[in-house]
Amino acid sequence: MANQPDPARVVADSDVLAADLLVGGDARDALDHVRGHSWVELVASDPLLERTEQLVATLADPGLAADHRERLEADRVVVEQPEGDHPALASAYQGRAAHLLSYEERLRSAKAGLTLQPRVSVSVRPPDAFARLFDPASLYEAVEGGEYPGPDRDPRE
Template sequence: MTGNDHDPDYTRIVADADVLAADLLVGGASRATLDVLRAHSWLTLVATERLLDDAEAVVAELADGSLAADWREHLEERAVIVEQPEGDHPALAAAYRGNATQVVSLDEQLLGAKAAAALGGRIDVSVRPPDAFERLFDPESVYELVFEEPYPGPDSDPRS
């Protein structure tokens, strides 16, 4: 992975499998994170098949296999699915291959200083837990940066 191959797109966000499952099953900051994406049609969820496999497995184990399959189908319709090289972490592969600048995760290995140091200079991405994303991500400033016009506010119902 080299930083030269990553073309950051500030409208693309990766939610790791644990955050996706927590959005459905728990709520809280994970749901608030995904609500930001669902409320703004110009923000894109990026994932890999493996990331969705992992999320589906968690939901099937904790809830129901049928719910997990239906939910995954819904995610596949909304997300941009990118290829994941063998051996790569699903969320990091999604960020790198999907040009995302944000990864939201509950995985301590991704959130630690060691991971930040390893990623530094290689890929322009921020890895945050859902509560930090919820506090720090500002759709208005991202919209105005990317589209160079005033932020119109949310344009979608996050519950649809």
């Protein structure tokens, strides 16, 4: 169905995208699953990348932030964002992503889940949970069909 979320589409909030670059850890582990499989897609709107670039520039360096944004732009599925929407939520909704990775408690709360469920079917979780629960073999079988061949890309390139 066209309105059903795509289990092979992932949105990472700006905090996760910045942590992936600057800290590593759980954020990098989670996004390595995305980068390591050509059939798993990172979805992001321009405002989500703008917010990420601003965060990285504030925490590190504007040049690094611009380079990071350029790489993200090359690797993402582009979606439009309605004015005033939360960048990560809008990216998930507009891109039919089944997964939203965020450190933001407000997005991961039970109240948020109850508010979101009637509008969008998305699993909001912290990167460590996604990294731990990601099962590429069963996802590959469901999305692509056939036996899982293993990662097909180097997540560091």
